[in-house]
Amino acid sequence: MFKDIEHLIRLAAVIALALVAFVILRAAVVPLSFGQYGHYRGAAIGETASRPVAFAGHDTCEACHTDVVDQKKLGKHVVVACEACHGALAKHADDPGSVQPTKLDTALVCARCHEANSAKPKGFPQVATADHSGGLACDTCHQPHRPKIETAKSETERKK
Amino acid sequence: MDITRRRLLVLLPAAAMAWKYVLAGTPEAAPNYKLTEHWWGMLIDITKCIGCGSCVRACAEENDVPEGYYRTWIERYHVADWKIEKPEVESPDGGKNGFPPHADDGGKNFFVPKLCNHCVDSPCTQVCPVGATFITPDGVVLVDKSYCLGCRYCVQACPYGCRFLNPKTRTAEKCTLCYHRITKGLTTACCEVCPTGARQLADLKNPKDPIHEFLRTHTIQVLKPHMATGAKVFYNGMDGSVR
Numbered sequence: 001m002f003k004d005i006e007h008l009i010r011l012a013a014v015i016a017l018a019l020v021a022f023v024i025l026r027a028a029v030v031p032l033s034f035g036q037y038g039h040y041r042g043a044a045i046g047e048t049a050s051r052p053v054a055f056a057g058h059d060t061c062e063a064c065h066t067d068v069v070d071q072k073k074l075g076k077h078v079v080v081a082c083e084a085c086h087g088a089l090a091k092h093a094d095d096p097g098s099v100q101p102t103k104l105d106t107a108l109v110c111a112r113c114h115e116a117n118s119a120k121p122k123g124f125p126q127v128a129t130a131d132h133s134g135g136l137a138c139d140t141c142h143q144p145h146r147p148k149i150e151t152a153k154s155e156t157e158r159k160k
Numbered sequence: 161m162d163i164t165r166r167r168l169l170v171l172l173p174a175a176a177m178a179w180k181y182v183l184a185g186t187p188e189a190a191p192n193y194k195l196t197e198h199w200w201g202m203l204i205d206i207t208k209c210i211g212c213g214s215c216v217r218a219c220a221e222e223n224d225v226p227e228g229y230y231r232t233w234i235e236r237y238h239v240a241d242w243k244i245e246k247p248e249v250e251s252p253d254g255g256k257n258g259f260p261p262h263a264d265d266g267g268k269n270f271f272v273p274k275l276c277n278h279c280v281d282s283p284c285t286q287v288c289p290v291g292a293t294f295i296t297p298d299g300v301v302l303v304d305k306s307y308c309l310g311c312r313y314c315v316q317a318c319p320y321g322c323r324f325l326n327p328k329t330r331t332a333e334k335c336t337l338c339y340h341r342i343t344k345g346l347t348t349a350c351c352e353v354c355p356t357g358a359r360q361l362a363d364l365k366n367p368k369d370p371i372h373e374f375l376r377t378h379t380i381q382v383l384k385p386h387m388a389t390g391a392k393v394f395y396n397g398m399d400g401s402v403r
Contacts, residue, residue: 024173037195040294044304045195051340054222055349084214084353088221111258113212113355118262119236119269120210124356128261 055083056093064096068145075146085109085144106138193343198298199365200337201392202351203374204273206399208358211236211271215350215359216256222338222349229324230254231335232275232350239401240267247401272395272402273359275350276301276322276335277383280390284314284323284334293332299364299392300337308332319387337361364392 036042061082062069072078083089085104092099107129116126127133133140141149163171211234219225219232234255238248252259255271262269278301285293285301292307293314303314308331315323315332326333338348346352347361362371374396381398382391395402 028176034291037297038294040291041304041307044294044302044307045296045339047304047306048302048336048339049193049343053341053344053346055218055341055346055352057346057352079357080355081352083218084355088218088349112214113210115258116261117211117259117269119238119259119271121207124210 053090054088056088056090058082060093061089071143071145075148077145077147104144106142106144107133107135110138110142110144195297197365198342198363200299200342201278201362201364201371201394202275202337202348203360203362203371203394203396205358205360205396206270206272207397208356209234209271209273210356210358211255211259212355213255213258214353214355215273216254218349218353219335220256222341223336225333226327229326229333230256231322231333232273234259235272235274236262236269237272237399237402238262238267238269239399244401247403249403268399268401270399272398273350274320274322274383275393276318276337277320277389277391277393278335278337280392282389283317283319283387287313287317289313296339300339300342301334302336302339303332303334305329305331319384319389320391362394 031041031043033042033044034040037045058081065082068082072080086101089099089101092101111129114126114129116128120126138144213234215232216230216234219230223231225231232254233251235249235251236255236259238250240248250259255273259271278295278299280295280299282295282301285295288294289311290307290309292304292309293301294304295301310325310330310332312325312332315325318334323332323334325331338346338350341348342361348359351359351361360371360374363369364371371394375394378396380394380396382394383402384391
């Protein structure tokens, strides 16, 4: 019955060899973490997460700049994070001595939010800067961390 | 043991396989972060957006977004009351430098910030032929730069226009929901700098997150709900004319 089966054995050997070659090649080419969570390279999650941050976050700022935090608490800008105006400062937080933030141009920074535009919510304080200040920098009158101009009356009201 | 030619032939491939395991250490960026304990999304309150462009600038700085491309952007809608189905939409420089004053000729005017919706059933991950884009166990759609071929299938598949091909790396790029920040306990760059709180990062698996109270008590909509993408960027106060 099993006469002249040598050609079959050879064929089986070739197929087995091809199978082994495929398994070895696949193991060499497919990254180890592929399929860890799904049909993708699991290590890519860690790689994305390992990027350094540029914005330190307001909690970091408030750890040192408590005087500014106290000022902001008295006005509406308490909800505005430091880096919204001052820009990304994680490098400053890492090394406060050598990396210093630049002084802001209030005429530019304030107008970004407060320049009048019909699409802004109606309750949001807006001015046409050209008419409002006539080119003067905003911090001539307003203190940016506590922008409401305190008259003698409002000062006494606040103290009550 | 003498290294004969025969033994070397066996040893070399074995050593090569072992070395691969040595090299395959996963970079552990946030050791205390557990993938299964979060489910990320975002809340956008259109009634609070002032179109200042802070989010667009912060995103570009945080993520090195190339000039002229946007991972998040702001659109200004002008909807005249006689043609609700044809709103005028503009987004100069993605709203990066704010918006020029606009003649208020009646109708509605408002801003709509946009970004990747981190869809649960996202079309972009379904079309990727090589598994280079995927949704993580904590609900963020990411791109594996080292796996992406740059075939642009995903760019075409995204119904929200949130993807682009990075001109330098020639790979697909999109909002990562600042994955490198949220895994360290920070909020995204756009939410960090939003001066009015119009954008809020939301962890839907965290029962203490204020998102749950907000979703219960407000009229919430997602973009293109008819496409059943499972978008996780929730909009409050969104007009029906928004596309």
